Amino acid sequence: MLTQIVRPMVQTQLRLLAHSRATRSTLISTVSHWLGFLGVRAQVTQLEAGSGKIRIVLTVDKPEACDPQDWQQILCNLNQGASEADLFSTGATKFTPQQQSKMCRLLAYLLQIGNPDEPVDWNVMYPQLQALGLDESTLMGIRSALKVPQSLENLVEGLDSDVAAVALPKAVSIAMLDKQVNSSEDLALSTLLKVMREQQDMANSSQNWKHLNADQAR
Known part of the structure; x- marks a missing residue:
C-alpha cells in the first residue's frame, strides 16, 4: 500500500531534519530527493520559515518520463493562466x-x-x-x-x-x-x-x- 511505504520514510526524514545541525541545506536536499523519486528534477530557490509553516519555492525541469511536446504544452497552458x-x-x-x-x-x-x-x-x-x-x-x-x-x-x-x-x-x-x-x-x-x-x-x-x-x- 502506498501510504505504508511513503509515510515511514517521510517520518524518518523529518526526524533526521529535527536533529540536523544544517537543517536548511538538509531540507533543500531532501525535497529535491523526494521529487527525484518521481523522476522530477527540482531545485529549491527559496526557503523560509514563519507562522508555524515552511515556504518553499521550486524551479522544476522537465521530468525524465515526460515527452518534450507534452512538456511544452504544459508550459503553454501555465502561461495562459488556466x-x-x-x-x-x-x-x-x-x-x-x-x-x-x-x-x-x-x-x-x-x-x-x-x-x-x-x-x-x-x-x-x-x-x-x-x-x-x-x-x-x-x-x-x-x-x-x-x-x-x-x-x-x-x-x-x-x-x-x-x-x-x-x-x-x-x-x-x-x-x-x-x-x-x-x-x-x-x-x-x-x-x-x-x-x-x-x-x-x-x-x-x-x-x-x-x-x-x-x-x-x-
Whole structure:
C-alpha cells in the first residue's frame, strides 16, 4: 500500500531534519530527493520559515518520463493562466458521452470505496466535490453513478488514457478527502496511472517507429 511505504520514510526524514545541525541545506536536499523519486528534477530557490509553516519555492525541469511536446504544452497552458478547474472542464468537454459517463463512474467508485461500510452522504459530499472544481454536469453524473455499485474491473475495461489523465488528479483529491488512502483507493489510483503509462508507452513506441522508418527512408 502506498501510504505504508511513503509515510515511514517521510517520518524518518523529518526526524533526521529535527536533529540536523544544517537543517536548511538538509531540507533543500531532501525535497529535491523526494521529487527525484518521481523522476522530477527540482531545485529549491527559496526557503523560509514563519507562522508555524515552511515556504518553499521550486524551479522544476522537465521530468525524465515526460515527452518534450507534452512538456511544452504544459508550459503553454501555465502561461495562459488556466486554473485547474478550467483545465478539468476543458478536458471533460472534449469527451464523448461514453467517456464522460466512464469518468463520472470512476469518481463515484472512489467515493464508494473510501468508506465501503457506509453509503455516501451526498449532502455532505456535494460541497466538498464542488470545492475540487467539478462542474455541475459532472457532479450530477457522479450522483447518478452512486446509485449502483461500481466495479474497478468494469471501469478499467476499454478505459482510454485521456479519461484516465483527466480523472486521476480528481481521483487523488477524492481519495485524500479523509486524509488517508486505503488499499482499495490505492489500487484504483495505481490502475489509473498504469493505464496512462501503458498507452503513453505505446504512443512513444509508435512515434519512435515512425522516426526510425523515416530515417531509413532517407
